[in-house]
Amino acid sequence: MTTSQVNRRSKGEKTRLKILLAAIEVIAVSGIKGTTHRAVAAKADTQLSLTTYYFKDIKELIREAITLSSKTILNSTQDEWEQVFNLLDNFDAATLRKVSVKEQVCKQLSIIAANHMYDNIINNPTSLAVEQVFFTEMLYSEELKDLADKHISSLLKPFTRFAAYFNKVDPEIDGELTVIAITRIQYKYLATPKDEVNFDELHRLIKRQISWVMGLKRQ
Structure with missing residues (x-):
């Protein structure tokens, strides 16, 4: 793996985490039903296309955000x-x-x-x-x-x-x-x-x- 590939991967992981953390904040305020790609993108201050790129299904995004939140709370x-x-x-x-x-x-x-x-x-x-x-x-x-x-x-x-x-x-x-x-x-x-x-x-x-x-x- 080249340095540029590592850097791209690192940037991608940071973006993905940023989206997950934004999703957690949206869930905290709006609940499960109020969590949408658009709401998460706005909270993350990022393009809507990026949230749908990393999480094509809103159910997947919610599930991963909830899983991350659970680990954080318990830890x-x-x-x-x-x-x-x-x-x-x-x-x-x-x-x-x-x-x-x-x-x-x-x-x-x-x-x-x-x-x-x-x-x-x-x-x-x-x-x-x-x-x-x-x-x-x-x-x-x-x-x-x-x-x-x-x-x-x-x-x-x-x-x-x-x-x-x-x-x-x-x-x-x-x-x-x-x-x-x-x-x-x-x-x-x-x-x-x-x-x-x-x-x-x-x-x-x-x-x-x-x-x-x-x-x-x-x-």
């Missing part, structure tokens, strides 16, 4: 989950049953979670809006339901693992209920002006949910 939580599990693994099961220990751990975990969620709300509202699509439009779309199921399953795994530290019987139920609560809290702030997002309120909501999973009385 964005890896560092926080690593902190959570590293903290929990410092204690044996007997120690984690102590109320004083659980209260201290709850405080630490609620700060980790609140900081991450606040950052998402302020700096990544597009990701939150697209994730909402996973729970609404895509679950009822025959063509995209498999992607929604895969995303939601991956999203649930760490929550179920977290719940299993405190519930050995049916942690998957606690995990799912926590996902529902957490996502609902985040989506609540999507329409809120950034300067009106109250970190302390967000922290209280998160702490209450975490304390419930940990079996603590109202925190």
Whole structure:
């Protein structure tokens, strides 16, 4: 492969990614049905012919954009989950049953979670809006339901693992209920002006949910 071929390929890949990222933004605002080649081209500030060149079928463009968004959303939580599990693994099961220990751990975990969620709300509202699509439009779309199921399953795994530290019987139920609560809290702030997002309120909501999973009385 010549240098010119590599350069052309690199430019083409950048253009393709630019189109995918624009599609994600359109999906976040307009949903699946409102995503068209023309809307994506306008958002990407590129020629319509380029979007149809790289993605001849709008369904292909939407599917690839959704797949990229899913990977980005899930990868964005890896560092926080690593902190959570590293903290929990410092204690044996007997120690984690102590109320004083659980209260201290709850405080630490609620700060980790609140900081991450606040950052998402302020700096990544597009990701939150697209994730909402996973729970609404895509679950009822025959063509995209498999992607929604895969995303939601991956999203649930760490929550179920977290719940299993405190519930050995049916942690998957606690995990799912926590996902529902957490996502609902985040989506609540999507329409809120950034300067009106109250970190302390967000922290209280998160702490209450975490304390419930940990079996603590109202925190």
